[in-house]
Amino acid sequence: MKIAIVGAGWAGLAAAITATLAGHQVTLYEAARTPGGRARGLDATLPNGRVVRLDNGQHILIGAYTETLRLLRTVGVTTDNQPESHGETALLRLPLTLIGPDGQGLRLPHLPASLPASWGVLAAVLRHPSWPWRERLGLLRAALRWQAHGFQCDEALSVAELCAQAPTRIGPRVQAELIEPLCVSALNTSMHEASAQVFLRVLRDALFATPDGADLLLPRVDLGTLFPEAALRWLSARGTTVHLGQRVRELQALQGQDLTLLACPAPEAARLAHEQNAVWAAQAQALQHTVISTVYAWHPEARLRAPMLALPSSARHPAQFAFDRGQLDASGQSQGLLAFVVSASTGEREDIEAQVLQQAQAQLGLTLQAVQTIVEKRATFACTPGLSRPLATIAPTLWACGDYVAGPYPATLEGAVRSGVAAVQAWGEGIVPSAGKPTAQ
Incomplete structure (x- = not known):
């Protein structure tokens, strides 16, 4: 079958890998010039002039992310629980x-x-x-x-x-x-x-569920290297046509496909799907979103007592977690670089950055220089009680996947990956999800 996937974030890549393994012919479209969506790598320069790879938001995985770990291994990424793995792996596993x-x-x-x-x-x-x-x-x-x-x-x-x-x-x-x-x-x-x-x-x-389900899996490489770039190499080697930097402006451009799978953000999926299913589009468009801010800050001798610390947070000190990128980066290039995560973030970028730098001084005794502050305004949907999320099915040959699609998990990497896998599998088996049977199990 011919499958067009719109979006090369983690959900779209998971769907493309699943479809390729099932023997389908996949064409992948991504509006940005780099894959990964809201979990990708980017370059930055430290105050000492050294170029490092950051992420557009600090993410972690946990041991319960079984589908994500399976796909990482599928595309050739060495994880910590592989018998053949020796030395440095892409993930540092620690008990919670x-x-x-x-x-x-x-x-x-x-x-x-x-x-x-x-x-x-x-x-x-x-x-x-x-x-x-x-x-x-x-x-x-x-x-x-x-x-x-x-x-x-x-x-x-x-x-x-x-x-x-x-x-x-x-x-x-x-x-x-x-x-x-x-x-x-x-x-x-x-x-x-x-x-x-x-x-x-x-x-x-x-x-x-399992003794290692709560284990922290901290990426030792940037998020782009961890999965999106490895996934694109794997897909390209198996005949997938990949169009980066090409936005799909209307579905008519994808005629002749047996399935079009929208793996783009909910507002973009709603725009594309409106003519096919206005009710679905309205539901996707109505989702409220919350913000995650990541403040990267540096001092040449900065080092935390652990790779990840939980911080006391308040309105004046908004970060909930701090990560020591120097302890995680196997190359040693990120020595002294810390990442502070502000979930459910509010306020302006400059204010958040200033508050986090004050928090680092007050709680960690560190005087840091800001490197870059990244504010993802649509980082996740607001996971509120009784929320009705859009189903994977839009029309017989038009489906959707993403962390916002109906399923058991919130907007996490595992939620995105599972939705991509489940959508392709359900479509291939002729299963039409209903409100009582969400696509991602």
């Missing part, structure tokens, strides 16, 4: 640690694969150095209750409302130091506005 500038916080132990994942959560909570015992036990009671209910809850609940439910209320310290950071990093939405059902699904897969 949410430690602050003082080195204190939650640390999940490394468990053998034969043990239940919940044992790691139990051990980490009980060993937490500063949470009151009442709050530790309250969190464990809540987790047991969520697990007993299959990690299902009322679709109308927010994460904050879930935490306030009797008889398993979550204490204020646990909310501030665990629930809120996890919620804002996974859903890019504050716990007072975020969907409790989606949050529980993320917790289930990350913390309670």
Whole structure:
């Protein structure tokens, strides 16, 4: 079959790889001159004149990103859990640690694969150095209750409302130091506005499914090198026609295809699909979006106590996480470069940058120079309670994929990858998704 895919972000690339493996003839269109969408590499110059590769937003993966890891291996990227991998790999795997500038916080132990994942959560909570015992036990009671209910809850609940439910209320310290950071990093939405059902699904897969599901997988290379560029090489070697820097202005230009798959951002997909399905287009267009800002800052001797730190955040100090790119970059070119992530970001670029530099001084004792501040205004959709997301099917020969399409995950790399894989597989099997059966399983 002939398949045209519009968009070479992570969803579009996942769809192209899946279609190619199934023996289809794929043509890939991307409006930008580089692939990767909202997770790609870009060049920057440090104050000392050294050129480094940044990302258009600091991302991490976790062990539960099984489809993303599978596709990385498919296109030849060496991941940490391959038997043949030796020395440096593209990802640094660490047990989940949410430690602050003082080195204190939650640390999940490394468990053998034969043990239940919940044992790691139990051990980490009980060993937490500063949470009151009442709050530790309250969190464990809540987790047991969520697990007993299959990690299902009322679709109308927010994460904050879930935490306030009797008889398993979550204490204020646990909310501030665990629930809120996890919620804002996974859903890019504050716990007072975020969907409790989606949050529980993320917790289930990350913390309670497999012992290594919560492991942090920190990229040791820029995001473009990690997947998009490797995927394009793999696709080109197998006959895929790739058009970079070519925007599809109307679907008539893609006539003669057995399937056109829109893997572009929701507003662009809505524009292209309007004539075919105005209702679908209106639903995609109505999605609200949230912002992620990444502030890159540098000092020649800057070094964090760990590759990733959780930071106390507030209106004056907005960053939730800091990453030490020098500890991650195997080439050594990024020594002294830190990345500060502000999820659910508000305010102007200059104000965010100034606040983060002040935060670095106040919380880390570091006087840094700003390198670049990247504000992704449509980084994710707002993952709110009861949100109705567009289905993958628009018309018989017109489908969509992307992290915003109906599915169990929020706007993450894994959500994007799974939607691309699922759309091609469902179309190939003649499955038409319904509201009760989202495309990404």
